[in-house]
Amino acid sequence: MARLKSTWWQRYKYLLHASILILPFWFLYQSMILIFPDSWGEQTMGEFTLAPMPLNMAPPYSHHGEYVKDFMVMFNKGKIADVRQGYMNIGPTPLPLSQLSKADEGILHGTRHGQHVHAIAPKLITSKDKAWITLQTWQGELLVQSWEIPSQFIN
Template sequence: MARRKNTFWNRNKFKLSGLILILPIYFLYEQLQPPVFPDAWEEKQVGPFEIAIQPLNNDAPYAHHEDWVKDFSAFVNEGEVSDIRQGYVNIGEEPVPLDTLQQDDVGILHGSELLQHVHAIAPQQFEPQHRVWVTLQTWNGEVHQANWELPDNWVK
């Protein structure tokens, strides 16, 4: 009969299997904790629509497919989402022209009737003169814009 060597690994390898059984409980607990989102910003009239936006966090913009973006949720509180042909969100001193926005897929509002989501085009760092711009185009070709000031804690 072969004898096992009394090594550290042979004495403690069963503890690894116990750890593997306990780790899913920790990750399940983490996943069941709901995230805390910042408050939604005030509603603005954007042409025939009333829009409220909400950042998903207060973190700095992040790199996403060679662009810097910041995530927002957008609530269309007045008007029909189906009346919007295309909608974009960007952060900067002025809104990006619609012709430029149409050349890329970043900054597009997407989602359902209840909630729209957007990866807003953003600079790497925010400046005091930057604003969040929403640009909406309706099916008849009208373009509507509105903007929000950035919170003080976002500006460096």
């Protein structure tokens, strides 16, 4: 049976359905075009040369009850296979290895092309804070290095 009276919903429901079909393509485009902040520069730690790069300009966020900031750490020199464990934190001093190894946050993980890390961070980053990377080799050697935090990340 044909409807004698056309309602607003009957006239425009197809436009709503079409817009819903277009949205996935918009989100796919946004996910393919990524722009990352600049790397914070290379520094040498023993036989390794590392360069941390934040994944975004956002402040630290809460992740499982701790505040973290996402980074990619590139090993430009040295083999990742020579690293037993690696951690990253942001603060005035590096966290001790005994404290870092108790939780999941702050662990470097990934491939030889780049290590991802949820760096342990305070809720607000201040000018007194630095980014610290702590590495332990299979020989038990402990390597610690710091990076100054650029002013655009300081609250």
